[in-house]
Amino acid sequence: MKAAVLREVGKPLQIEDVQISKPGPHEVLIRTAAAGLCHSDLHFMQGSYPHPLPAVLGHESSGIVEQVGSEVRTVKPGDHVITCLSAYCGHCEFCLTGSMSLCVSPETKRGKDDEPRLSAANGPMMQYLNLSSFAEHMLIHEHACVAIRKDMPLDVAALIGCSVTTGVGAAIHTSNVRPGETVAVIGCGGVGLAAVNGAAIAGASRIIAIDMVASKGNLAMEFGATDFIDASKTDAVKEVLEMTSGGVHHSFEAIGLAKTAEQCFNMLRRGGTANIIGMIPVGQMVSVMGAAFLGEKKLQGSLMGSNRFPVDMPRFVDFYMSGKLKLDHMISQRIKLEQVNEGFDEMKKGELARSVIVFDA
Incomplete structure (x- = not known):
């Protein structure tokens, strides 16, 4: 099968022929329909986060079960599915206490002595985040995907696999x-826009979207934002504090920078919660004023939206089909696998919401 392979940090992905194994007892072979380009992929390409190489990247995807x-x-074969990188075993402490997204059981992967799921003619090939969806097929654990209704467009469904759920x-x-x-939401890429949309669905009275690109304002409004701050022209923290008479109940950082994580915390009201969604590069430190904790302000991480994806994703599909999730506005361009590097070049400019690879049926 054709796949986009990362062989060296800082280098473009290479389109190569990669071999894929047959399904084991708890595995599913999926023909990939669509795969979104996520900033998380770019973090690994640039070396902000380490990963064994060579590897087939991609983790935001949809497809059709073949075996x-x-x-x-x-x-079962023929099902339309959305994949999720947070594969779960179903019986560890995290799973049994309702925190499936935190499961790290090795049972969802093949053992070191087993035939690898992916391989190349010139050596081993690593699977990325349990999925490796920049490829014509995926071989994954059954607890890394969920069946959805077949009237859901698969190119749009792919977004639910990461950015929407997150x-x-x-x-x-x-x-x-x-x-x-x-x-308040800092960063209006795919994840940030989904956070805006989620806050709107939850009934937030005021949703302030913040970005350095002014053109993102209208897009944020379509997802449910009530206000937009162009952070390239003003102090976003000061603006939020003034607009809300002391800060917001909830803030979300969807970029992955220490500076914006600090801003996320500093724009809270007393008792507020700052959620760091973005992947802050390894080694960066986040600093906050210790006295702020006397106001019961909270700073916490969020991994894949604390999801229960077998339940959440079909519901998100229903939200889209009923008009509550504005996912059509999130896809900025549809591209072919061979255009994946151009897609990441566009991502670096910060002007697009999401690029989606669409595979031929």
């Missing part, structure tokens, strides 16, 4: 936004 292993009970989940699960509360 299943002998013990698979969750999906952003909406951060609002409704991690921070538990309640009706009437106030929200």
Whole structure:
């Protein structure tokens, strides 16, 4: 199969022929329909986060099940599915206490002595985040995908695989936004826009979107923002504090920088919660004033929106089909696998919401 491979940090992805194994007892072979380009992929390409190489990147995807292993009970051939990088075992402490997204059980991966899921003619090939969706097929654990209704467009469904679940989940699960509360979101890429949309669905009374690119303002409004701050022209923290008479109940950082994480915390009201969604590069430190904790302000992380994806993702599909999730506005361009590097070049400019690779049926 054709796949986009990262062989060296800082270098473009290479389109190569990669071999894929057959499904084991709890595995599913999926024909990839679409895969979104996520900033997380770029972090690994640039070396901000380490990963064994060579590897097939990609983790925001949808597809159609072609084969299943002998013990698979969750999906069947012909099902339309959305994948999720937070594969879960179903019986560890995290899973049994409702924190499936925190599961790190090795049971969802093949063992060191097993045949690898992916391989290349000239040596091993690493699977990325349990998925490797920049490829014509994916071979994954059954607990890394969920079946969805077949009238859902698969190119749009791919977005639910990461950015939507991460952003909406951060609002409704991690921070538990309640009706009437106030929200600020720093960064209006795919994840940030999803957080805006999630806050709107949760009933937030005021949603302040913040970005360095002024053109993102109208887009944020379409997702439910009530206000927009162009951070390239003003002090975003000062603006938020003035607009809300002392700060917001919930703030969300969706870029992955120490500076914006600090701003996220500093724009809170007393008792507020700052949620760091973005992947701050390894080694960077976040500094906050210790006295601020006397006001019961909270700074917390959010991993994949604290999801229960087998339940959440079908519901998000229903939200889209009923008009509550504005995902059509999130796709800035549809590209082919061979254009993946051009897609990441566009991402670096910061002007697009999401690029989606669409594979031929």
